[in-house]
Amino acid sequence: MEANHKTLSREERNKLEGVKDHICTNLKERLTVEKLAEKFMFSKSTLRRQFTIFFKLPISEFVFQTRMTKAYLLIKAKDKPVSVVGSYVGYKDRSAFTNAFTKHFGIPPIELFNANPCDDFIEPNEPENHKNGLENHKNEPNAHD
Template sequence: MDVLSDVITTMRTGRPASRRLRVDAPWCYRFDPYEGAGFHILLRGTGWLLAEGAEPVPLATGDVVLVPQGSAHVLSHVPRPEGAVPLDDAEAEPEGRVEFLCGKYRLDHTRGHPLLGSLPDVVHLPAGPGRHAELRAAVDLLAAEVTGGRSGRDAVVSGLLDLLLVYMARAWFEEHPEDGWPRALRDREVAAVLEALHTEPAAPWRLEELAARVGLSRATLARRFTALTGQPPMTYLTWWRMTSAAHLLRTGEQPLTVVARQVGYGSPFAFSHAFKRHFGRTPAQFRADASPPEPR
């Protein structure tokens, strides 16, 4: 599986949700901090997104905004947050001149991946001719489905919301190709190593083998991989194995021996020791605990 798909699958903890709303000025809606990511699409009219400690972001028709860390923010008809009320309290106005689609993804940030962590607190993707055609197509389909009553609507909307998250992240990466993780995904050798580690996390990888696989020396691979991802290859592999194991423990009922084998450990004892060192508790405790712990 490719890295971005792997990351989203591992972090997701539930189904996404969305709401389409039509209003007239004045309007001002508050979004409290959320364990996940939020998004907004301005389908008609203009508005502003206000985030603490940041300059107001002007929004025009067709603009898309992703709030990847689920931080608090406000949507308003003016660049001021005074008088904001929760979106749940909003009353739709059928003839309103402003229309937007808001939604959220349930993501566990304790299993957060630096790929999504590299995104800014607010990702603004302005509309424009020829910009991000796949994202625009998904927006159009989603806007039509959320107000329709056609059979299969729930399944279609859920799938389109998943597509939307990928397209929003991909659009930002394409606009910032020289940044750390976007650059890592564009670097042929580093990307090939990442794909190998994500495709076969249980394989007994060694740095020598990975370097030979992509035609680099051990030192060159270690230096380039670390510069672009923030971790040496084998450190990243251990971290990804533990993150994947946490996902398996939380979402499945496989015996510990199976989970251990799926993330590259030959014995439950060795796996439990590594897992406790990483998360501060045993796999059994982690699975039983309803609230995710913070990694050490």
């Protein structure tokens, strides 16, 4: 029998929502399963398993997608210079951020930033898949223990 979110207690679901909220508000930090498990009083294996059951996405994937979505929105809104967006979402190395962003969205961050909305610019794959506007990807830094 496949596990689903209904097999989790209300307390477990609330703790998992807390983990998600912590991730979303602390993207600059090094977010490891070990640190999250300790902070929210889970074992690492329980956190991995329950997070995947509840959000239908492994925790490291959720962290990566949240970072990419936030970066996309910041660049698109031109709220921050592209040169600082990567560090704002948890990347210490600018080229690692550029490579991950380009691989994920199919366009370098600077091209998205410089795109004129009146041009015949074709939007990259905008985030829309996950309930927080997230898509799948595996190259997330700092989400592994």
